[in-house]
Amino acid sequence: MNIGIRLGRILVSVPFLTYVSGEYGMEEFVKLQNITKIYKMGEVEIRAVDNISFSIQKGEFVVIVGPSGAGKTTVLNILGGMDTATGGALVVDGEDVTAYNARQLTGYRREDIGFVFQFYNLVPNLTALENVELALQICKDPLDAREVLKEVGLGSRLDNFPAQLSGGEQQRVSIARALAKNPKLLLCDEPTGALDYNTGKAILKLLQNMCRERGMTVIVITHNQAIAPMADRLIHIKNGQVSQMETNEHPVSIDEIEW
Amino acid sequence: MKKRALRKDFYMEIRRSLGRFLSIFFIVAIGCAFFSGIRASEPDMRYSGDEYFDNKNMMDIQVISTMGLTDDDVSAVEDVDGIEYAEGGYSTDVLCADGANQIVVHVMSMLPTMNRAQLEDGRLPEKEDECALDVDYLAESDLEIGDTVIFSSGTDDDITDTLVTDTFTITGTVSSPNYISFQRGSTMIGNGSVNAFVYVPEESFALDVYTEIYAQVEGAADLTAFTDKYDDRVSEVLASVEAIKGERQDARYEEVTAEAEAAVSDARQQIADAETELEEGKAEAETELAEARQQLENAQAELDSGKSELETSKAQIETNRKQLTDSQAEVEQGTADLNANIDSLNARIDQLNAAKEQYNALAASGQADDVTMAALQALYEQIQSGEAAVAQAQAQINAAKARLSSAQEQINSGWQQLEAGQQQIADAEAEITSGEQELAKGWEEYYAGEAEAQAEIADGEQKIADAERELADAQEEIKNLERPEWYVYDRNNLPDYTSYGENADRMRAIGEVFPVIFFLVAALISLTTMTRMVEEQRTLIGTFKALGYEKHSIAGKYMGYALLATVTGSVAGILFGEKVFPYIIINAYGIMYQHMNELSIPYNVQYGFGAAAAALASTLIATFLACFRELKEQAAELMRPPTPKQGQRVLLERVPFIWKRLNFSWKASIRNLVRYKKRLFMTVFGIGGCMALMLVGFGLKDSIFAIVDIQYGEIQLYDGNVILNGDASEEEKSEVLAAVEADKDVEGAAEGLLTQITVGNGEEWHDIYLSVPKDAESFPEYTVLQDRVTNEEYFLDDEGAVLTEKMAKELDVEPGDTITVRDEDRGDISVKIGTVCENYMGHYLYMTPAFYEEAYGEKPEYNSIVYKTADRNTEEAERVGEAALKLPGALSVSYTTDLEEQVDNMLGALDLVIVVLIISAGMLAFVVLYNLNNIAITERKRELATLKVLGFYNNEVTMYVYRENIVLTMLGSVFGVLMGWVLHRFIIVTVEIESVMFGRNIDFSSFVFAFLLTVAFSCIVNGAMYFKLKKIDMVESLKSVE
Incomplete structure (x- = not known):
């Protein structure tokens, strides 16, 4: 594996992003109120998410942590419009997403949400550039795909197929795809889960930079407690409930975090 | 129980993925049904045909001779090794009037046991002037049962040379195993082709030799007709019959020659007799004629002498007449003299009388004076002398008178005689005239007789000459007499018999192509499905492996799954297919062979077995290979997602001119098509197959209508x-x-x-x-x-x-x-x-x-x-x-329209085949498309879920998949056009019957119909897919790659 060597080059190629912060103050950009999700398995009711409420401000880098089965993914699904809550309300940028029908939800995913998957979920048949374009094709106000790919450090690998890219590179394509849609919310489901340490860090760095530079609201779901210090807001979920929420006035750069 | 968990997993697997299990089951069932069913149709056709012929006690070998066949021939044939028994029969071709048409009818005698006619209506003929008519002919003519038909020979020979009567009453209608379809064979009379056949009792034939011998081959009835075994057996015995042919021909030749020679010598004798007779007759006639001539000549001579006599008589009579006339004249002179004498006498008497008076007067006066007295005296003396003179004269006169009257009398009698003589002469003349007439008549008769005799003689001579020439000819003929020729045939000589076998062959040809394609698709699909199943369960396999299960136990599950689905599917398919397809096909052919009503559809295990084995092998090998590929890897490797398939550039990208213009949904679709090559191939094959089958169906119709x-x-x-x-x-x-x-x-x-x-x-x-x-x-x-x-x-x-x-x-x-x-x-x-x-x-x-x-x-x-x-x-x-x-x-x-009807008949038989083709094509299309789409969707669930997460609307996701399907359908259709075109050509050439050439064309409209139907099938399947796509859960996208 020559990932290390290649990584060095990638890190070098990441442009410096200036820090822009706190412009949007305390307004509640995303607000969850008493969100409950109950799965019925025959006779048994499983409360995957139980009465969760929290708010996120615009431009925040939010990390949701919790052990496996705590309900993180369900929260993410509801946030991403991939699932509907059994009860409660989700308001994003003043819109009540919980009231949306299926089509509106699709529109919501299309326009407002950027999704970064644990396993990248690139279309294997499309090149990096085309995978980004795939998302752009459907939204109203997209960014330029090449620019975004350059921004995530893949300017030279535009025409490579996913199978020709390393895991980190694939994840960068995935992020570029999400970003290029110019979404309101960037949702990342264990973005480093399938990556090695260094690559994982580089990806998190990229996400943090995106947040800082573009004022993108980024929500990262992870079970890795170690990255908590880099978050503006840290939400702990346990047994379907928010066990703890803290805001970090001085988040550290990922470079300073080791685990 | 060992590995109970594994077993439980096996059953649960089937229950959980019942859809997949059933899809394999049905695909294999359909494939096997079609494969074994169509294939079994061929032997089933032979079995059905064989049963029909067995029931009719159909002959195996037929012997026809140019000179007829005798009872000796029959027993000679019967004695041939391998011949079970033989029967002699009669047949002839005759002309028969039906309305204004003269048709040619093949008249056959009913054999004692063989070639049994099937009575369709009425009753079989019993008397020698009864017949049973061809049911097919009766149906299209105006004839009815009870009508009489009159036969004529159609040659110079008399019909009664062959048949005892020319008038027959139709007692019923029959079908014959000799004529299983429309053809009735050819003939030497009429327009050359036979229109109908009739069965008559043996007694109806007036022939003294059989026209043909029919024989049954030992053991042939147990063999199936139209098979090589049967053909071999029959040709073996046929060769034995051929072997006695020479001997029997010679025997017959001797017999015929002997007969002919006897006839010739008879004829020769007759001619000789006739010649003698003629000679005798000639001599006799000559004598008779000579006699007649002599007689005639004698008569002539007599007549001539009679004539001259007559002439003499005539002269005499003339002399006599003259004499008589002379005599008469003399008599008349005498009479005149006499009269003069009498007159003078009278005058003297008057004088005398006057003297007497004077005397008396003087005497009376008394004067007696002398003077007076003297005067008286003188007077007296005068008177006296006067009186004497008168008396003398008187006497003289009287004498003369007497003389005269006797002379007159003589003359009168002379006249009388003369008249009598004249009369005689007249008579004689009449006689002569009639004699002459008679004689003339006699000559006439003589000449006529002579001419007649001559003519007769000439005629007789001519006849003899003719007879001699004929005799010579006959002798020549005997010399050149062609040896009788035996023709020994098997059933193949019967019209349409071979065509039935050929139809079975055609069925086999079809069976070797069609179902194979069908079966291939089915096998490919079950194979793909199983491979896919194994691939899907990669992690599970890894888990079992990690838990320490042996490879064979793990593979066993999948092998078992495939085995169960395939075996049950095969069995169900074979049980169904081998009954239903042959039934449909044989019934369809029944339109051509409408009297072959036997239907024998046994299970032909070998085809079923073959199909099942092939299905089983293909699925099991595929499963095994898939399992082997997975199991080869380490357990840990299996737990990890497989390395994603390489995306690759397609050739089209090298044409930037086109590629740049495509939006990348199309780019993705095109790349996908190339990436999933197996799917591409199979879909194109499936849709192409569907299109091709339908094209063949429609094309067959076009070609026949053509x-x-x-x-x-x-x-x-x-x-x-x-x-x-x-x-x-x-x-x-x-x-x-x-x-x-x-x-x-x-x-x-x-x-x-x-x-x-x-x-x-x-x-x-x-x-x-x-x-x-x-x-x-x-x-x-x-x-x-x-x-x-x-x-x-x-x-x-x-x-x-x-x-x-x-x-x-x-x-x-x-x-x-x-x-x-x-x-x-x-x-x-x-x-x-x-x-x-x-x-x-x-x-x-x-x-x-x-x-x-x-x-x-x-x-x-x-x-x-x-x-x-x-x-x-x-x-x-x-x-x-x-x-x-x-x-x-x-x-x-x-x-012309009659011929068109024939075509319609053929079309009827094929209509059903076409329907079967189209239904099969539809089923194939459904099964293939549904399965492949299903696989495509499950395979790409993640990708599709991701698209959904990315915010693609349902219809956009659907289009993402459909775009490929549209391309595949198009590609498949193009391929189907090619395949259908080739297949159609093959089928057309294969199903053609000998006398007909089908068109080689497929109408444009058929391409359109086939295409539209294919598109319609594709649409229906894709429509069903829509709901499946809609149900894809976005959460799939979050799962790890399996």
Whole structure:
């Protein structure tokens, strides 16, 4: 594996992003109120998410942590419009997403949400550039795909197929795809889960930079407690409930975090 | 129990993925059903045919001899090793009037046990003047049971030489195992082809030898007809029969020769007798004539002497007459003298008397004086002397008187005699006249007699000469007497018999192609499904492996799964298919062989076994390979997602001109198509197969319809064909032509020669029609000779004959080649083929009269008239035909529409096949598309879920998938057009029956229909897919790669 060597080059190629912060103050950009999700398995009711409420401000880098089965993914699904809550309300940028029908939800995913998957979920048949374009094709106000790919450090690998890219590179394509849609919310489901340490860090760095530079609201779901210090807001979920929420006035750069 | 968990997992797997299990089950079932069913149709056709022939106790071997067959021959055949028993029978071809038409009927005697006729209606004939008629013919004619038919021989011979009577009553209708379909064979009389057959009792035949012998081969009934085993057995025995042929021919030859020679010597004796008789007769006649002449001559002489006598008599009479006249004159003179004497006497008497008075007066006066006295005296004396003188004179007169009267008397008697003599003469003259007349008559008679005798003699001599010549001829003939020829045939000589076997062969040919494609698709699909299943369960396999299960236990689950689905599917499919498909197909063929009512559909285990084994093998090997591939890897490796498939650039990308213009949904689709090559191949194959099957179905219809349209619309432009009576005079024949031409509805008519001939290339021989138009110039108005492909029109010329395409292919001849025409009188004739022309119904050899003359060495005898009507409809054609038939010169008429009916019959049989094809095609399309789409969707669930997460609307996701399907459907259709075109060509050539060439065309509309149906099937399947796509859960996208 020559990932290390290649990584060095990638890190070098990441442009410096200036820090822009706190412009949007305390307004509640995303607000969850008493969100409950109950799965019925025959006779048994499983409360995957139980009465969760929290708010996120615009431009925040939010990390949701919790052990496996705590309900993180369900929260993410509801946030991403991939699932509907059994009860409660989700308001994003003043819109009540919980009231949306299926089509509106699709529109919501299309326009407002950027999704970064644990396993990248690139279309294997499309090149990096085309995978980004795939998302752009459907939204109203997209960014330029090449620019975004350059921004995530893949300017030279535009025409490579996913199978020709390393895991980190694939994840960068995935992020570029999400970003290029110019979404309101960037949702990342264990973005480093399938990556090695260094690559994982580089990806998190990229996400943090995106947040800082573009004022993108980024929500990262992870079970890795170690990255908590880099978050503006840290939400702990346990047994379907928010066990703890803290805001970090001085988040550290990922470079300073080791685990 | 060991590995109970694994077993439980196995059953749970089936229950959980029942859809997949059932889909394999059904695909295998359909594939096996189709494969084994269509394949089994071939042997089932043979079994059914065999059962029919067995039931009818059909002969295996038929012996026909040119000189008849005797009872000795029958027992000789029976004694041949391998012959179970033999029966002699009679048959002959006769003409029969049906309405105005003269039809040719094949009359057969009912055999004691063999070739049993199937009674369809009425009863079988019992008396010698009863017959049972061909049921097919009765149906289309006006005849009914109870009608009488009158047969004539159609040759110079008398019908009663062959049959005891010429009038038969129809007692019933029958079908015969000798004639299983429409054909009735050919004949030497009438227009050359037999129209119907009748069965009569044996006693109806007046022949003293059999015309044929039928024999059953030992053990042949147990073998299946139309199989090599049967054929081998029969040809083995046939060879044995052939072996006694020479001996029997010789025996018959001896017999016939002996008979003939006896007849010849009889005849010779007769001639000799006749000659002697003639000689005798001649002598006798001569004597008689001579006598007659002598008599006549004698009579003449007599007559002549009579005549001269008569002349003498006549002269005498004349003399006598003269004498008499003289005498008369003398007498008259005498009388006159006498009278004068009397007068003088009288005067003297008067004087005397006066003297007396004077005297008396003087005496009375008394004067007696002397003077007085003297005076008295003187007076007295005077008186006295006077008186004496008077008395004397008186006496003299009296004497004279007496003399005169006697003379007169004599004269009178002389006259009388004379008259009598004259009378005699007159009589004699009359006699002579009548004698002369008689004599003349006698001569006349004599001459007539003489002439007669001479004529008779000449005649007798002529007859003898004739008889002698005939005798000489007969002797010559005996010398040259052809040896009797035995023809030993098997059942293949029966019309349509081989065609049934050929149809079975055709079925096999179809069975070898169609179901194989079908089966291949089914196998491919079950194979893909199983492979996919194994791949899907990669992690599970890894888990089992990690848990320490052996490879075979893990593989066992999947193998078992495949085995169970395939075996049950095969069994169900075979049980169903081997009953249903043969049933449909044999019933469809039943339209052609409508009296073969036996249906024997046993299970043909070998085909079923083959199909099941193939299905099992393909699925199990695929499963095994898939399992092997997975199991080969380490457990840990299995737990990890497989390395994603390489995306790859497609060729099209190298054409930036096009590629740049595609939006990348299309780019993605195109790349996907290339990426999933197996799926691409199978979908294209499946859709192509569906399209091809339907194209074949529609195409078959087009091609068969083409026969009617092209044959009677473009090639044969006449509506009716009058066959002339061969026995009619030239005037009668030209009368028919004149009558047809004069008809107001007839647009044109032309004379020609149309006759059935046998042609061959030295190896195989076929019956075809020879057509020689009298006027080659006007020929294209009635028959267009053209090239099928280029439509180039050909014209008859004296350089070569024109042969129709199908026969050219059968005989493998090309323009410039030579074929042989087998002619019974002239032996083999070589005919050069100038061109080959398009033709669909029947086979024809066309030539100009000049070319005919060159080939045959004589001018053609025109025997038919083709005509076309103004409006070209059936009514007109039939009316003209019926009018023509009333003339003695016309024998029969055939109409174009009758031939069209035949085509309709064939079409009926194929209609069902076409429906089966289209339904099968539809099923194939469904199964393939559904399965492949299903696999495509499950395989790409993640990708699709991701698209959904990315915010693609349902229809956009659907289109993402459908775009590929549309391309695949198009590709498949294109492929299907090619495949269908090839397959159609193959099928057409295969299903063609010998006498017909089907069109090679598929109409454009059929392409459109097949395409639309394919698209429709595709749409339905894709429609069902929509819901499946809609149900894809976005959460799938979050799962790890399996």
